[in-house]
Amino acid sequence: MAKKPKTVFVCQECGYESPRWMGRCICGAWNSMVEEKIIDTPENDSRRRGSAVSSAPGGSGRSGGRPGMLKKVGSAERDRIDTGIGELNRVLGGGLVQGSLVLISGEPGIGKSTLIIQAAENIARTCGPVLYVSGEESEEQIKMRADRVCPEISDDLYVLSETNMENAVAAVESVKPRFLIIDSIQTMYTQELDSVPGSVSQVRACGNMLMRIGKSDNIPIFIVAHVTKSGELAGPKIVEHLVDCVLHFSGERDHEVRILRAYKNRFGTTSEIGAFHMEEGGLAEIRNLSGSFLESTGPGTEGSVITAVYEGSRPVFLEIQALASQANVGFARRTSVGVDYQRLSMILAVLEKKQGMNLSNQDVYVNIVGGLRPDSTSVDLAVALAVYSSLRGIVCPRRIVAVGEVGLTGELRSIQNAEKIALEAGRLGYEQIIMPQKNAAGIRRKPSGIEVIGVRTLSEAVAKFRGE
Ligand code: TYD
Ligand code: MG
Secondary structure, eight states, X not given: OOOOEEEEEEETTTOOEESSOOSBOTTSOBSOEEEEEEEOOHHHHHHHHOOHHHHSTTTTOTTTXXXXXXXXXXXXXXXXXXXXXXXXXXXXXXXXXXXXEEEEEEOTTXXXXXXXXXXXXXXXXXXXOEEEEESSSXXXXXXXXXXXXXXXXXXXXXXXXXOBHXXXXXXXXXXXXXXXXXXXXXXXXOTTXXXXXXXXHHHHHHHHHHHHHHHHHTOOEEEEEEBOXXXXXXXXXXXXXXXXXXXXXXXXXXXXXXXXXXXXXXXXXXXXXXXXXXXXXXXXXXXXXXXXXXXXXXXXXXXXXXXXXXXXXXXXXXXXXXXXXXXXXXXXXXXXXXXXXXXXHHHHHHHHHHHOOOOTXXXXXEEETTSOOOOXXXXXXXXXXXXXXXXXXXXXXSOEEEOOEEOTTSBEEOOTTHHHHHHHHHHTTOSEEEEEHHHHHTOOSOOTTOEEEEESBHHHHHHHHHTO
C-alpha cells in the first residue's frame, strides 16, 4: 500500500477522469475539472469507477450470466418500512424500501438533520436498531437535538460521530442496523484515497461503499448532501445516478413551511410533495395542505390573485402578488420569485399584445407567497390577472380563484384536475373560480357554493375579473 499518489483531474459535473487538465470536459461542462491525488491500486480503481450495475441487486451474476424470461422473474414485493412520518412516507412512495439508497439534499439549516432524527427514532422504536453516523456534529449535539424533537429516545437508536468511512462500516457490522444514516456525504472520507473529504473522488468512493452496504445487507440508507448556493448538489452528479431516490428539502428561512420533493424515485412517483412546519419541537406534518400557504382568504387586494396547483394527489392554493411600477431607468426590470422567468416574459408579452397594455416602461415584480415553487403552468392566468390588477389599480371585490395556462395567441388552455380544484375552492369558501372553458364544460360534479366561470381567452378572463 506504499504506492505514490498520482494526480488526476476529475470533472465535478460528470466524474470523468483525465490525466491532464481540460478547460472543457467531454460532457460539455466548462471549467469543471478539479485536481485530485489518488493512490492507484486495482481495487481502488474499481472503487473509483464503481459501476452501479455490478453491485445492484441481482446484478452480480446470480443467473450465471444467462438471461431469464422476464415474466418468470420472482416479483419479491419489496416491503416498506414505515418512517412514522406520513409526509415522508408519501414522498418516498409509501414508505422506505428495504435496501434503498436515499439522498436528501437541502441548504444548511433547512431541517434535514431534524427530519432524519425524527424518522430514525420512529424506526428504532418499531423496527430495531438504527445507526446515525454524523460527520458534522458531536454525539452531544445530536443528543441535544433529539431531546428537543423526540418525546422519548429508543434504546435502539445508536449514534456515532465519525468521518472515516472504514470506521463507519465497522460500526455497521457491529450494530447491524435496520436503517443507516450518513450525515453528510461531504464530510466522509475513505483512507484508500488521498483526496480531501468532499472532493469528487471521495464523495464518489463513499457513495459506492454505501451502495454496497445497502444492497448486500439490504439496509435502507439515508445520505445527507449539501447543496451549493445555486441549488446544485455539491459533488459529482454520479451520486445522484447511484442512489434510488433523490429528495430535496426546501423552504424559506423566515417562513415555517418546509417542502420535501422527490426529483428521482425508483420506487414511486416524483409528483408528490411532503409539507412540514418547523416548530419549537421539530418538524410537524401539514396534513391539510390546500389552504396552508394562504395568509387570509378574504377578498383580494390590488395586485393579488389566488390560484391553485395540483401537487401529486392534493390541491394547493397559492397567492400570486404582482407589482407594476413606473421604470426609472432606461430599461424596464422584470423580477420573479416562484414563477419561471421565461414564462413571466411570455405572459407579459401576451398582455401587451392582446390586452393592449403598455408594459415597456413598467418594472414588473411577481412573487408567489409562501415559498412553494410550483412548476405547473396552471398559475399563468393568475399571474396575468395579478399584473393587470396592479397596473390598472383594479381590485376584484369577490373572493375568486383563477386557474389556466395562457397560450401565445391569448387563448386559455385547459389544466389537469380542474374539477377537484373547484370542489376544494368551494370548500375553502371562494365565491367564483375562473377556468378555461374546456375544463368548465367537463365538470361532472357541480361544486356547491361556488360559481364556475369558463372562459376561452385571456381577454374574456379579464372581463370576468372586472365583473363584466
Ligand atoms: P437542522 O436539522 O440542524 O438543519 P440541517 O441539518 O438541514 O442543516 O435544523 C436547523 C434549524 O432548524 C435550526 O436553525 C433551528 C431550527 N429548529 C427548530 O426551529 N426547531 C427544532 O426543534 C429544531 C431541532 C431545529
Ligand atoms: Mg444537519
